[in-house]
Amino acid sequence: MTRAAEAIDPVGDAKAFRDYFIKKFPKVKLEDFVNGPYSLNEDMRKQWEEKEEFPPYEFALDAGKEMFAKPFKNGKGYADCFPNGGIGIRQNYPYFDEKEGKVVTLELALNRCREANGEAPLSYVKDDMASLTAYMAFTSRGKPMNIKIPNDPRALDAYENGKRYFYTRRGQLNFSCANCHVQNPGERLRAEILAPALGILNAMPIYRSEWSGMGTISRRFMTCNSQTRAEPLEPQADEYRDLEYYLSYLSNGLPISGPGARP
Amino acid sequence: MRVLLAITLLISGASGALAASEADFKAAYAAAEAAEKEAGNLRNRWLPTETALAAARKAAEGGDFDAATAQAKEAEALAKASIFQATSEKERWKDMEIR
Numbered sequence: 001m002t003r004a005a006e007a008i009d010p011v012g013d014a015k016a017f018r019d020y021f022i023k024k025f026p027k028v029k030l031e032d033f034v035n036g037p038y039s040l041n042e043d044m045r046k047q048w049e050e051k052e053e054f055p056p057y058e059f060a061l062d063a064g065k066e067m068f069a070k071p072f073k074n075g076k077g078y079a080d081c082f083p084n085g086g087i088g089i090r091q092n093y094p095y096f097d098e099k100e101g102k103v104v105t106l107e108l109a110l111n112r113c114r115e116a117n118g119e120a121p122l123s124y125v126k127d128d129m130a131s132l133t134a135y136m137a138f139t140s141r142g143k144p145m146n147i148k149i150p151n152d153p154r155a156l157d158a159y160e161n162g163k164r165y166f167y168t169r170r171g172q173l174n175f176s177c178a179n180c181h182v183q184n185p186g187e188r189l190r191a192e193i194l195a196p197a198l199g200i201l202n203a204m205p206i207y208r209s210e211w212s213g214m215g216t217i218s219r220r221f222m223t224c225n226s227q228t229r230a231e232p233l234e235p236q237a238d239e240y241r242d243l244e245y246y247l248s249y250l251s252n253g254l255p256i257s258g259p260g261a262r263p
Numbered sequence: 264m265r266v267l268l269a270i271t272l273l274i275s276g277a278s279g280a281l282a283a284s285e286a287d288f289k290a291a292y293a294a295a296e297a298a299e300k301e302a303g304n305l306r307n308r309w310l311p312t313e314t315a316l317a318a319a320r321k322a323a324e325g326g327d328f329d330a331a332t333a334q335a336k337e338a339e340a341l342a343k344a345s346i347f348q349a350t351s352e353k354e355r356w357k358d359m360e361i362r
Contacts, residue, residue, distance in 0.1 A: 013361075020361045167356040169348060172309045172341070178359050231308040239306065 008156045010149050010249055013163070017250045020182070021198045034202035034257040036195035040186035044193060048261065057134055057207040057259040060127065060214045064135030067128065072117040078132070081113035090133075090140035091256050094245050095148065096155040103158050103241040106133055107216055124235035125222065130205040130214035130259075137205065137258030145202055145256065147249040162246025165239050166197075171228030177243075180224075192263060199251045201244065203260030210263065217244055283332035288323050291335035295319070298342035307349035312341040 021033060025040060032039040038048045068086065071077045079085035083092075093106035104112075110132055111121040122129045149155050169176045180189065181197035188194075192210075204217045215223070221240050222232035233239055283291075295316060302308045319334035 016361050163360070164356055167359045168352045169356070170307055170352075172311050172344075174348065176356065176359060178361075182359075182361060226310065229310045231310050231313060233306065 008160050010156075010159055014250050014252065017198060021185075021196055025186070025196070031255055033196050034199035034251070034254050036200065036203055036260065036262060037186070037193040040196065041193050044263070051261060055207070055259075056209070056261050057205075057214060060131040060134045060205075060207065061138055061259060063127075064131035064133070064138075067132055068135050072114070072119050074117050076117050078110065078113055081109070081116070086136060087139045088143060090137045090258070091143045091146045092148075094241065094248060096150055096152065096158060096245065098150060098152055098155075101154045102238065103162075103245040105217070105236065105241055105244050106136065107218055108236050108241070124218040125216060127214055130216050130219075133205045133216060134214065134259035137256055140256040141258070142255050144253045145248055145251045147245065147252055149249060158242045159246055159249065161239065162242035162244070165243045166246060171225065171230030173228045175228040177224060195262070197247065197250070199254045199257075201248050202251055202254055203257045203262075205258060206260040206262045208262045214259070283328040285323070285328055288319070288328045288331040288335060291332045291339065292316075292319055292323070295335045295339035295342060298339050298346065302342050302345040302349065305346060305349035307345050309341055309345045312338050312345065315341060 018030070021028075022030065025033075028039050035045075035048075038045040068078050079087075083089055090106060093109065094103045096102070097104045107124055107129055110129065111124070114121055122132075149159055166177045169179070177197070180194045181200060185194050185196035201217060204220065205214055206220070207214050211219075218235040218240065221243065222235065225232040295312075299308060299312055299316065302312070315334050315338035319331045319338060322328075322331035322334055
């Protein structure tokens with residue numbers, strides 16, 4: 001059988017992916033992978049646990065809660081756009097929208113909510129979007145990631161596109177996402193300790209000391225591209241949406257831990 | 264003395280031939296832009312290519328067509344490398360997949 005003829009098998013992929021990380025890091029509890037580099041490095045973990053007493057994302061969390069509750073000019077609010085009023089639902093994003101035939105991320109859904117109610121969309125990479133998603137993630141803390149792939153060939157294609165993006169080398173440095181986050185988690189890349197890909201999005205959005213601020217999933221993907229000297233795609237490009245779908249699916253069952261803090 | 268004069272003329276002629284003209288820059292820049300457009304169609308542009316193109320434009324604006332042409336050629340080489348990368352990765356990405 002040629003590779004091209006191989007069936008797309010998300011269930012098999014997820015099992016192989018998880019087994020790889022369990023074998024590579026036998027001392028790390030499965031649910032702990034969502035804590036990124038802190039799950040792999042004892043010294044960093046201690047520092048992080050101390051920081052969590054006054055977490056750097058706290059201001060964003062408070063701002064997000066306030067923004068989420070503030071009605072739009074038309075009197076409606078974010079709660080009107082989401083199931084369960086938007087509370088405790090982050091683990092279900094991104095989802096495949098069978099009407100649109102594309103992946104819809106939480107960031108995209110938030111901006112669509114704004115636009116449907118006559119509000120200007122937020123920047124996908126700046127503070128307000130990070131604050132909103134921080135609050136929504138917080139209301140889902142501990143809930144297992146729950147990404148579904150419906151029985152729709154377009155959903156499988158989106159999943160496969162995400163996988164392709166994840167493993168494809170790009171940029172002048174010729175790095176794929178997997179080079180860092182599958183082959184080398186726990187290793188240093190300059191001053192950073194690389195996070196494992198398993199559970200990497202469960203902690204989003206994150207406060208990064210390197211950024212001196214909060215960052216969304218869009219910002220994380222774009223920064224990764226820049227670091228390989230590839231020109232980032234536009235936020236919420238189909239490739240990024242599919243990548244988020246793929247990576248989130250692989251982390252099904254692992255708890256949401258966002259918002260997170262990273263060096 | 265005649266030999267010295269001949270060598271001097273040869274050298275000055277040779278260096279004159281090496282100096283890039285505005286036309287040289289325009290040709291080199293057009294080739295680089297075309298390659299970068301193809302890289303863009305493959306969704307695989309590189310940041311250093313954009314940097315080299317910008318440097319080429321800046322040097323040309325300052326009338327330094329030697330530097331401008333050299334930067335444009337550098338940009339073309341980078342763009343072609345990104346095209347090669349995108350093309351070869353169309354199947355090669357599967358080699359890295361966790362199965």
